[in-house]
Amino acid sequence: MKSIALLLPPMVIALAMHPAGAPRAQPAQSVELPTPDRTGTMSVERALNQRRSVRAYQGEAMTLDDVSQLLWAAQGITHANGYRTAPSAGALYPIELHVVAGRVEGLAPGVYRYRPGDHLLVATERRDRRADLARAALGQPWVQAGAIAMVITAVYERTARKYGGRAPRYAHIEAGHVAQNIYLQATARNLGTVIVGAFDDADVKAVLNLPDGEEPLAIMPVGRRQR
Ligand SMILES: Cc1cc2nc3c(=O)[nH]c(=O)nc-3n(C[C@H](O)[C@H](O)[C@H](O)COP(=O)(O)O)c2cc1C
Numbered sequence: 001m002k003s004i005a006l007l008l009p010p011m012v013i014a015l016a017m018h019p020a021g022a023p024r025a026q027p028a029q030s031v032e033l034p035t036p037d038r039t040g041t042m043s044v045e046r047a048l049n050q051r052r053s054v055r056a057y058q059g060e061a062m063t064l065d066d067v068s069q070l071l072w073a074a075q076g077i078t079h080a081n082g083y084r085t086a087p088s089a090g091a092l093y094p095i096e097l098h099v100v101a102g103r104v105e106g107l108a109p110g111v112y113r114y115r116p117g118d119h120l121l122v123a124t125e126r127r128d129r130r131a132d133l134a135r136a137a138l139g140q141p142w143v144q145a146g147a148i149a150m151v152i153t154a155v156y157e158r159t160a161r162k163y164g165g166r167a168p169r170y171a172h173i174e175a176g177h178v179a180q181n182i183y184l185q186a187t188a189r190n191l192g193t194v195i196v197g198a199f200d201d202a203d204v205k206a207v208l209n210l211p212d213g214e215e216p217l218a219i220m221p222v223g224r225r226q227r
Contacts, residue, residue, distance in 0.1 A: 029123040031107060034065050036072035036119070042188040051183050054192025055142040057223025061103040062147040066189060068119070070150065070222060071097060073185030074178045075116045084116060086177040089170035094158040095178055098151040098208050102130045111208060129207050130221075136203035137196050137219055146193070146221030151208060152178055153216050175217045182220055192225040 097114040109128035112121035134144035160167035196219040204216040
C-alpha cells in the first residue's frame with residue numbers, strides 16, 4: 001500500500017485490501033489529503049469581520065491544500081478521543097461532508113465523501129456534477145461557479161439513538177457550526193463561499209447518490225475570491 005501511495009502523488013488511489021492482503025475486485029478509491037495547517041495567520045476576529053457570503057469567484061483552480069483545509073475546518077479531528085473542530089451533541093457526529101469537485105489541482109473532477117478519521121476523500125463518482133447540483137439548487141449559478149461545492153448532510157439516526165426526537169434539531173445546530181467553520185476558513189484563505197439552503201432535496205440526493213437515511217442540509221460552493 002505504501003509503495004503505491006508513493007508512486008501516485010498527489011492523488012493516491014488506495015487499493016482496499018482483504019485481510020489476507022489481496023486487492024478487492026472493486027477497489028475503494030481514496031484520495032489522501034495534505035496535512036492541515038493548525039495555526040494559520042489570520043486572527044479569528046479578522047476572519048469574523050471579513051466573513052461575507054460570496055457568490056462570484058475567479059475562474060482559477062483551487063489547490064488540494066485548500067480543499068484539505070476547508071474539510072479539516074468543517075469536521076477535522078482535533079483530539080485523541082475523536083472530537084472534532086465543530087461541537088456535536090453527545091459526540092455522535094451525525095454530519096457528513098461531500099465535495100463536488102470541478103477545478104482542483106491534484107483532484108479529478110467528481111464527487112467525494114470526506115472521512116474525518118483518516119482525513120481523506122473517498123470518490124463516489126468520477127465526473128463533474130456541479131452543473132447538476134446547480135440545477136438541483138433551483139438554478140442558482142454560484143453553485144456551479146465555485147471550483148468545488150461542499151455539501152453538508154446529516155444522518156439523524158446516529159443522534160436519534162440517544163436523543164430521540166431532538167435529533168433533527170441537534171443535527172441542524174451542528175450543520176450551522178460546520179458551515180460557519182467553512183465560512184471562516186474560506187475567509188482566512190482568500191476564498192469565498194455562500195451557504196445555500198434553497199434546493200430540491202430529492203434532486204440533491206440523486207446527484208450525490210445518498211443512501212437512505214442521509215439528508216442534505218446545505219450546499220456551499222467555494223472559489224477564489226475576486227479581488
Ligand atoms: C439557512 C440559510 C440559507 C441560505 N440560503 C441561501 C440560498 O439558497 N442562496 C443564497 O444565495 N444565499 C443563501 N443564504 C445566504 C444569505 O443570503 C446571506 O447569509 C445573507 O444575505 C447575509 O449575508 P452575509 O452572509 O454576507 O452576511 C442562506 C443563508 C442561510 C443562513
